[in-house]
Amino acid sequence: MNVMVLQLGRLRCLIVDDNPRFSDTARRLLEQQGITVVGTASNTADAVRSAVELQPDVILVDVELGAESGFELAERLDDEVHPSAVILISTHAEQDLAELISVSPAVGFVSKSDLSAAAVRDLLGAGDGTDGERVAPVSGPRGR
Structure with missing residues (x-):
């Protein structure tokens, strides 16, 4: 099992979405909740x-x-940008995508309507980030 240890400080995030309104909204929300969107x-x-250049901790x-x-992109990111963790997001229900999610290298899935810093941190096992420490292991890709 691959283990990634997150560095101390704020979680650094890259958002990949073809809807600029969603990207802007997600950026503002996550930054207000303590995640740096790089x-x-x-x-x-x-x-x-961007992932190669910016080396984020997590890529949505x-x-x-x-x-x-996005599933193909998750595979490519896993091959080319590891150790960034990938979290899949969608307006579709998780159960509609469960099979594809389970075989992807993503660490998990968050519905766009449930997106929050807490949801991201929960999937990464990084706690709430309020104490400034993030030395939490993140397990390798699911389904592998």
């Missing part, structure tokens, strides 16, 4: 480039990126 991307090429990936697949 960037956004709207397609696979920009996401991979919409499962539907226009004509592109």
Whole structure:
């Protein structure tokens, strides 16, 4: 099992979503709740480039990126940008995507309507971040 140890300080996040309104809203929400959003991307090429350049702790990936697949992007990010953790997001219900989520390298899934810093931290096992410490192990990809 691969284990990633998050560095001390604020959790650093990259948001990948083809809807600029959602990306802006998610950025504001997460930053208000103590997560630093280091960037956004709207397609696979920009996401991979940004992830390599910015080295975020976590990458939120919409499962539907226009004509592109967030599941395929999660695979590519796992291959090319590890150790960033990937969390899949969608407006679709988790149970509708359960099979695809379970075989993806993502550490988990959060519905866009339930997106919060606490939900992200819970999936990463990073606590609430209020004490400034994040030395929590994050297990490797699910289903592998």
